[in-house]
Amino acid sequence: xxxxxxxxxDLEKKSQERREWQTKKxxxxxxxxxxQSPKGEYYNEEGDGPHFIQGSKNFxxxxxxxxxxxxxxxxxADEGDVLISVRAPVGPVNIAPEKxxxxxxxxxxxLNEGSNEYLFYFLKYFEDKWxxxxxxxxxxxxxxxxxxxxxxxxxxKDERNKIAFILRKLDEKIENNNQINEILEELVQTLFKSRxxxxxxxxxxxxxxxxxxxENFEILKIGDVCSTRGGGxxxxxxDEYWNGDNLWLTPxxxxxxxxxxxxxxxxxxxxEGLNNSSTAIMPVKSxxxxxxxxxxxxxxxxxxxxxxxxxxxxxxxxxxxxxxLACLVENKRPEIENRASGSTYDExxxxxxxGIQVAVPPKEDIEEFExxxxxxxxxxxxxxxxxxxxxxxxxxxxxxxxxxxxxVDDIKLDELKxxxxx
Numbered sequence: 152x153x154x155x156x157x158x159x160x161d162l163e164k165k166s167q168e169r170r171e172w173q174t175k176k177x178x179x180x181x182x183x184x185x186x187q188s189p190k191g192e193y194y195n196e197e198g199d200g201p202h203f204i205q206g207s208k209n210f211x212x213x214x215x216x217x218x219x220x221x222x223x224x225x226x227x228a229d230e231g232d233v234l235i236s237v238r239a240p241v242g243p244v245n246i247a248p249e250k251x252x253x254x255x256x257x258x259x260x261x262l263n264e265g266s267n268e269y270l271f272y273f274l275k276y277f278e279d280k281w282x283x284x285x286x287x288x289x290x291x292x293x294x295x296x297x298x299x300x301x302x303x304x305x306x307x308k309d310e311r312n313k314i315a316f317i318l319r320k321l322d323e324k325i326e327n328n329n330q331i332n333e334i335l336e337e338l339v340q341t342l343f344k345s346r347x348x349x350x351x352x353x354x355x356x357x358x359x360x361x362x363x364x365x366e367n368f369e370i371l372k373i374g375d376v377c378s379t380r381g382g383g384x385x386x387x388x389x390d391e392y393w394n395g396d397n398l399w400l401t402p403x404x405x406x407x408x409x410x411x412x413x414x415x416x417x418x419x420x421x422x423e424g425l426n427n428s429s430t431a432i433m434p435v436k437s438x439x440x441x442x443x444x445x446x447x448x449x450x451x452x453x454x455x456x457x458x459x460x461x462x463x464x465x466x467x468x469x470x471x472x473x474x475x476l477a478c479l480v481e482n483k484r485p486e487i488e489n490r491a492s493g494s495t496y497d498e499x500x501x502x503x504x505x506g507i508q509v510a511v512p513p514k515e516d517i518e519e520f521e522x523x524x525x526x527x528x529x530x531x532x533x534x535x536x537x538x539x540x541x542x543x544x545x546x547x548x549x550x551x552x553x554x555x556x557x558x559v560d561d562i563k564l565d566e567l568k569x570x571x572x573x
Contacts, residue, residue, distance in 0.1 A: 172306045172555055178299035181270060182261045184232070185295055186253035187225040195220050201227065206256025207236035207243045213271075213322060214248045224252030228259035233271045235260060237293040242278040246271055258298065265308045268315035273303050276549050304553055313559035314552045321545040328534040332410045335531050339524045343478040346520060347512060364510040373480075374505030376470045377438075381501065382458030383429030385420050395421030397432060398456035402441040405448045411477065412532050413439070414453040415539070430457035431464075436473040438465040440480055443498035446491045447484040451477050453532055463504055470514065472521035474528060483507055 203221035228247040238256040353365035385392035398416040440463045441448040491497035551557040
């Protein structure tokens with residue numbers, strides 16, 4: 152048999168296997184448990200009864216963030232059930248980490264056979280298709296009938312488990328990277344606080360306007376050690392200003408980041424958009440502070456980027472270093488928030504921000520700190536880049552695995568650097 156004949160035979164075999172996949176209605180393969188909200192008098196925060204979840208507001212990436220309890224639940228989800236949001240926004244899914252009381256905004260789903268994770272990943276794949284499912288209309292809610300009649304590919308149990316395994320391992324690797332980065336960022340803050348807030352290495356002190364500080368520190372204003380500017384938004388009515396090559400950051404993106412490092416943005420602006428707005432491209436390792444609505448979030452950019460007007464964009468002027476500056480600004484968040492004001496939403500002006508007094512250590516102390524934490528932030532950045540690759544891989548594999556276009560046996564686990572124990 153020639154190489155070409157073997158390839159054709161393999162393709163025909165895979166095609167036959169895909170044809171053997173059945174398509175099932177959800178009601179045929181899963182238990183559907185619609186949530187029902189208890190009376191408000193039964194909600195509590197004292198731990199009386201199971202945790203309560205009303206809707207997707209408390210959804211996380213995979214598991215919900217639970218706060219309230221319910222002493223008299225009407226409907227409950229079991230641990231491991233898939234939770235789907237059935238009221239706007241419809242479609243987001245999570246997995247129940249424990250037995251939960253579920254309100255009317257959530258429905259719990261449980262496969263009759265096999266791992267629920269296959270169902271979880273299928274519904275993630277289907278999440279943005281609910282409008283198509285409704286003949287192009289926008290869904291404000293999902294009914295039990297909608298769920299019952301939802302069709303899904305239903306390969307044999309072993310294949311379903313393998314698909315869920317691959318996708319779960321990718322998610323676990325991403326989450327592991329996030330946890331390591333969180334620990335590393337806490338380490339940076341601990342190093343900064345011990346040295347420049349608690350002054351642990353220093354022995355001689357002096358009294359100044361803002362309190363007792365080490366003898367060799369200076370009292371300066373933030374505006375003395377850095378330069379600031381605002382951002383801007385090109386006209387959204389001119390298409391030529393958008394979809395260019397220039398990164399453009401918004402506060403909403405910052406609040407959803409997993410670390411203090413930002414290297415990409417949801418929207419890009421064109422050179423023409425830059426030239427016709429007040430936004431400007433900030434160089435790498437600028438400190439970007441959200442200045443309105445959510446005031447006080449701090450990130451450092453690893454790619455040149457502009458911002459909208461919801462930022463104060465900060466560059467150190469040589470007296471201090473970028474990561475030291477980011478830690479300093481973050482440490483001053485309570486004062487930044489106190490200085491924010493406005494009739495429509497809170498906002499801190501550049502003038503007010505630049506007037507904040509800070510105790511600045513000798514340049515050599517700052518450089519010593521910067522050298523230590525720069526390596527830490529390089530590790531964080533490396534993991535963020537790896538997570539981007541893993542997310543893109545997962546999002547590429549998801550529809551292909553669900554359709555049978557790619558089979559799990561076609562995937563080389565060693566190349567994905569995943570443990571291959573199913």
